[in-house]
Amino acid sequence: MKFYISTKGIKRLTISSSDAGKGLPETAKSTTALSRRIPNRTLLPVALVLGIVLPFLYVRIAFLVLESTTACYSTLDCIGWRFFSGADTSLLREELSRALVEANKEGNSINEERIGSFNELVKEMTSKRQDVRAFAFKTKAMLLQMEHKVQSARQRESIYWHLASHGVPKSLHCLCLKLAEEYAVNSLARSRLPPPEYVTRLADSSFLHLVLLTDNVLAASVVVSSTIQNSANPEKLVFHIVTDKKTYTPMHAWFATNPVKSAVVEVKGLHQYDWSQEANVEVKEMLEIHRLIWKQYYNNLKGEDFEYDGAHTRYLEPLSPSSLSLLNHLRVYIPELFPDLNKIVFLDDDIVVQHDISSLWELDLNRKVVGAVFNSWCGDDCCPGNKYSNYLNFSHPYISSHFDHDRCAWLYGMNVFDIEAWRRTNMTATYHQWLKLNLESGLALWSPGVLPPSLLAFEGHVHPIDPSWHVAGLGYQYPEVHQETLKDAAVIHFSGPAKPWLEIGLPEVRRLWNKHVNFSNKFIRKCRIMG
Numbered sequence: 001m002k003f004y005i006s007t008k009g010i011k012r013l014t015i016s017s018s019d020a021g022k023g024l025p026e027t028a029k030s031t032t033a034l035s036r037r038i039p040n041r042t043l044l045p046v047a048l049v050l051g052i053v054l055p056f057l058y059v060r061i062a063f064l065v066l067e068s069t070t071a072c073y074s075t076l077d078c079i080g081w082r083f084f085s086g087a088d089t090s091l092l093r094e095e096l097s098r099a100l101v102e103a104n105k106e107g108n109s110i111n112e113e114r115i116g117s118f119n120e121l122v123k124e125m126t127s128k129r130q131d132v133r134a135f136a137f138k139t140k141a142m143l144l145q146m147e148h149k150v151q152s153a154r155q156r157e158s159i160y161w162h163l164a165s166h167g168v169p170k171s172l173h174c175l176c177l178k179l180a181e182e183y184a185v186n187s188l189a190r191s192r193l194p195p196p197e198y199v200t201r202l203a204d205s206s207f208l209h210l211v212l213l214t215d216n217v218l219a220a221s222v223v224v225s226s227t228i229q230n231s232a233n234p235e236k237l238v239f240h241i242v243t244d245k246k247t248y249t250p251m252h253a254w255f256a257t258n259p260v261k262s263a264v265v266e267v268k269g270l271h272q273y274d275w276s277q278e279a280n281v282e283v284k285e286m287l288e289i290h291r292l293i294w295k296q297y298y299n300n301l302k303g304e305d306f307e308y309d310g311a312h313t314r315y316l317e318p319l320s321p322s323s324l325s326l327l328n329h330l331r332v333y334i335p336e337l338f339p340d341l342n343k344i345v346f347l348d349d350d351i352v353v354q355h356d357i358s359s360l361w362e363l364d365l366n367r368k369v370v371g372a373v374f375n376s377w378c379g380d381d382c383c384p385g386n387k388y389s390n391y392l393n394f395s396h397p398y399i400s401s402h403f404d405h406d407r408c409a410w411l412y413g414m415n416v417f418d419i420e421a422w423r424r425t426n427m428t429a430t431y432h433q434w435l436k437l438n439l440e441s442g443l444a445l446w447s448p449g450v451l452p453p454s455l456l457a458f459e460g461h462v463h464p465i466d467p468s469w470h471v472a473g474l475g476y477q478y479p480e481v482h483q484e485t486l487k488d489a490a491v492i493h494f495s496g497p498a499k500p501w502l503e504i505g506l507p508e509v510r511r512l513w514n515k516h517v518n519f520s521n522k523f524i525r526k527c528r529i530m531g
Contacts, residue, residue: 162316164504165497172218172501174527179217179250182257182523189253194264201264203340207238208361211334213327214349215247217254218501218517218529224255224265226516227353234262236358240344242337244327245271258518270326279336282432286329289435294323294448317497318448328450332431332457335419342420348413350475350494352513357490360416360469368463369427371416373470374408383408386472391452396444398437410462412451414470414491421461431457474509475499486512 183189194202201207210227214220220241228234243251248269255265275283298319322328330337331346338344345360347353365371374383388394389405422428434456438445446452471489475496486492492512498504500513518524 158316161497161504162319165499165502166321167502169502171527171529172216175217175523175529176247176250178523178526179253183249183253186253186257189256191256193252193255193267198264201238202240202266204238205342206236207264208236208358209238209240209338209341209344211338211344211346212239212241212349213243213331214241215244215251215327216349216501217247217251219349219499220251221254221258221518222513222516223347223349223351223353224260224263225518227347227357228260228263229516230353230355231263231358232356233358237263239263239265240338241265241267242327242330243267243269245269248272258521270330273337275336279333283326283330283333286332286432286435287324287326289439289443290329290448291324293438293443293446294319296443297448320497323448323450331450332428332454334417335422335428338419342418344417344419346415346417347491348493348495350499351413352492352494352516353490354487354492354512355490357469360465363416363463363465365416365418365421365463367418367421369418369421369425369461370410370458371418371463371465372410372412373414373467373472374410374462374464386411388455390447391449391455392446393444396441398441399445409451409455410464411470411472411493411495412454413472413493413495416465425461427457427461474506 179189212220212223220243224239224241227239228237231237241251241255248267248271252267255267301315301319334344334346343361345357360371363371386409387405388403388407388409391409392399392403392405394400394403394405431453434445434453438453446456468488469490470493471485471491472493472495474492475494475498486509492509494500494505494509494513498506500510505513517529519529
């Protein structure tokens with residue numbers, strides 16, 4: 001063994017032995033000598049450098065290969081100059097932007113081969129090695145297909161929602177049958193309403209008279225119950241319930257077997273009114289015109305293939321059966337229904353009274369006919385879905401020249417009517433004049449419903465009242481009414497398709513209605529009316 005030492009330290013170590021190479025081939029000897037010449041202290045730094053550089057090179061080459069498939073015809077052509085000169089990171093973005101703009105300029109027709117999922121898209125692109133332009137067009141086609149499916153599903157949802165709002169639940173039908181049977185077999189169910197000692201109150205102007213026009217027994221019971229429960233002086237209340245002939249016996253049986261101790265309830269059927277031949281003809285003409293308006297609206301809507309835009313339910317709402325209901329349209333005949341009254345509070349059957357409303361009787365309407373809420377819960381001049389443009393046809397020159405399409409419509413459902421002013425201004429005759437004008441104009445002035453012709457007939461005769469009296473819209477799928485607003489409202493109105501007695505009623509607001517249902521009643525339990 002020999003050592004060669006200089007002033008700077010050991011430079012080389014040579015191990016030699018006369019016996020070391022014996023028995024080994026010449027190649028092995030040279031390899032052993034070479035390996036022994038490698039400096040041991042350089043192995044660790046070399047390993048560290050390779051550990052850092054190799055992953056970076058791997059990732060770099062992978063990115064270059066991916067970019068080359070879209071921007072270059074040959075992978076090797078791109079790697080050669082990109083590896084040393086640096087990849088142009090904006091190139092792929094520019095190519096993709098250009099392809100997307102080009103795809104956007106094309107029509108929205110779905111002619112591409114149908115791709116069901118993102119995985120299929122990736123598989124298609126990688127297997128066929130297509131460029132960015134093909135990727136943009138196929139992605140657009142896939143998104144259009146998905147958007148079409150979502151719109152179609154929402155359309156079907158709106159139609160099913162609309163149809164579900166038309167039906168009469170089996171439980172309510174059962175309740176009417178049970179009560180009609182009770183009316184036939186139980187003399188108590190046929191007792192006079194109101195009792196003879198309270199008949200004088202029916203025309204006494206010192207009492208607060210509330211009017212309901214309804215064929216829904218359960219809904220009427222909730223209106224009466226909630227009003228009495230929240231009244232400061234329930235003994236001053238007189239309810240006038242007008243119903244049709246088929247609902248008269250169950251309605252009478254309910255209030256006869258569930259008497260209200262403090263207030264007075266009158267139940268009267270339309271068949272019990274003795275109207276003149278002229279009035280009967282006018283009512284028939286009114287119903288026929290409304291039927292024609294409904295039919296034309298339905299035919300026009302059926303011919304349109306409009307896409308879902310969030311307001312689809314609003315288009316279908318005028319087609320509800322309430323648009324053709326005799327009881328709904330008879331509210332314009334309130335002076336004829338109650339010839340002995342001069343002032344009433346009108347209540348729809350889909351409302352709940354939460355606070356005392358007796359002060360409505362004392363409101364000064366300034367010689368106007370109707371007292372109604374104009375503004376919505378969302379503030380002054382805010383009336384989403386409740387503008388004139390939602391009810392009237394402003395494409396007709398007569399409507400557009402006489403009315404403002406952004407004007408807020410007043411709410412029907414809780415109103416104060418000065419019947420004396422109604423008779424003085426002859427509002428019923430004005431209403432019929434608008435019906436005839438609509439007929440002469442090709443039935444194109446307004447959408448089907450009770451409110452549109454009333455907006456025109458009572459124009460200039462409506463007195464605004466405080467918005468806290470009446471909060472509406474709880475029957476729509478996504479009511480945006482704040483809880484504090486609901487709590488402070490004197491009357492909440494389930495206007496819209498989702499009535500609280502239907503299965504599609506919204507649980508978050510239906511509880512406000514359910515707490516006034518008498519679930520202990522034997523007929524309610526037999527018919528399995530659930531809260």
